[in-house]
Amino acid sequence: MDPVLEPAPVRRTLPSEEARQLLDLVREIAAKEVRPPAAEEEAGSHFPRGLFRTLSETGLLGLPYPEALGGGGQPYEVYLQVLEELAAARLTVGLGISVHTLACHAVAEFGSDEQRAEHLPAMLGGGLLGAYCLSEAASGSDAAALRTRAARDGGAWVLTGTKAWITHGGIADFYTVLARTGVDGPRGISAFLVPGDAEGLSAALPERKMGMGGSPTAQVHLDGVRVPASRLVGEEGQGFSVALAALDSGRLGIAACAIGLAQAALDEALAFTSGRRQFGRPLTDFQGLRFQLADLATQIEAGRALYLAAARLRDAGEPFSAQAAMAKLFCTDAAMRVTTDAVQLMGGYGYTADFPAERYLREAKVLQIVEGTNQIQRLVIARHLAGPAGS
Known part of the structure; x- marks a missing residue:
């Protein structure tokens, strides 16, 4: 009987010994913790929240951000190869980390020094999970046409509207929300960091999808969600x-x-x-x-x-x-x-x-x-x- 062929290992070009050790660790985690329960948990629409906490403790939720901000200080070249390994073991995990990284981007790249110091350590390595709220039911590809609004009320902003197709909708600890604060079109949009437990924030039942049952995708409703002015990320009108x-x-x-x-x-x-x-x-x-x-x-x-x-x-x-x-x-x-x-x-x-x-x-x-x-x-x-x- 002919032997079963083993898949050839993927050849990696990594910039440092530290990066090679990191990828070895990721492969070990993927083999022991990510891949084994994947089929059963996907069939049962089970999101592995505990695994994401473990990945956060290991530093894998903040890899491409500077160490001074609580991240891993890794180049994108390395971070993406980590994502590839985890997605090969279970797409819900690889995609989940990608979405979380996307949700952290606004504060990391456009936030003030005070916002970075206050929020990023917990976002990047404190066990939190993020979601990114741009799409709406009537403005998917035409993102500049979004209708969720944010209005000033004293020293706060009040957000009202519904976001659609939100990965981690209903389970995220924080949401990066794009909302209209001015005129129609891209120049009237601003970005906000909204806590997952904010009063007036809720999520619909997860969408019934043809795949990725373990990754919840849901509408997120903002019914007069009030956030301090300090949670406006970047300048007003800079959101797009x-x-x-x-x-x-x-x-x-x-x-x-x-x-x-x-x-x-x-x-x-x-x-x-x-x-x-x-x-x-x-x-x-x-x-x-x-x-x-x-x-x-x-x-x-x-x-x-x-x-x-x-x-x-x-x-x-x-x-x-x-x-x-x-x-x-x-x-x-x-x-x-x-x-x-x-x-x-x-x-x-x-x-x-x-x-x-x-x-x-x-x-x-x-x-x-x-x-x-x-x-x-x-x-x-x-x-x-x-x-x-x-x-």
Whole structure:
């Protein structure tokens, strides 16, 4: 009997010994704590809140932020590879860390020194979990058309409206909320840091989704939520710029998660087909199947190189918006292709819940939608190439 092929380890280019040790730790956590309960907890729509507290204690919820602010001081190049490893073990965890990092971005990059000192240590390493509230039911891709409002009332702001499609909605300890404080359009939007237990804040029942049952996605209602003026992040009217800056970085997080999911699907398909015999020999002896595996591996490697190249631009302080959109577009499309083909390679077994391939396929679809649909990514890329449409 031919031996089952073991997946080849992913080759990593890491900038330091510290980074290599960090990734070794992440792999250990993924193998022992993240992957084993994933299938059962996803089927039962169970969010692993305790695991996120453990990850926070380990420093994994604040990796790309400076140590002086309570973060891990790691470059994005390293942080994204950590996300990839965790997403390969369970997408709910990798995506959850990406969303939390997105929710911290406004205070870390645009907050005052006082706001950073007051809030970031707990946000980055104190066991808290964040959510990012930009989208609304009627203004998903058209984020500048949001209708949630914030009105001044003495020394406070009062927020009223409903946010939609919020990851961690109802369970987050804090929300970064974009709300209208002025005229229509992008110039009238401001950013606020809202506590998860604020009076008037509530969440609807989680959405019923085709995948990622363990990651709650819900509408968040703000019914006259009152926050002190000190929780306005950045300048009044600066919120749209705050949001776009966060999304550029967040798109790289989605790209890394997509490659992690695709790698997990390829590993599953390779293990299955190398151990399955048909017509007297392993499936991996058939040239057509070997070529298909080679194509999938190439898609994954290309996507990994693309998101890492964009991360290095970010780390160097260079513009990376177009490259982030390219990475998000390519990597999530690749994840959709790889997971679809992994199910096909496994035949009927791939379609059953006894194997994780079908879960990977259902999970991959959302990555083409979140943090800017892939159609929006094409618009972003084209704008960098040819300027705004109609100009």
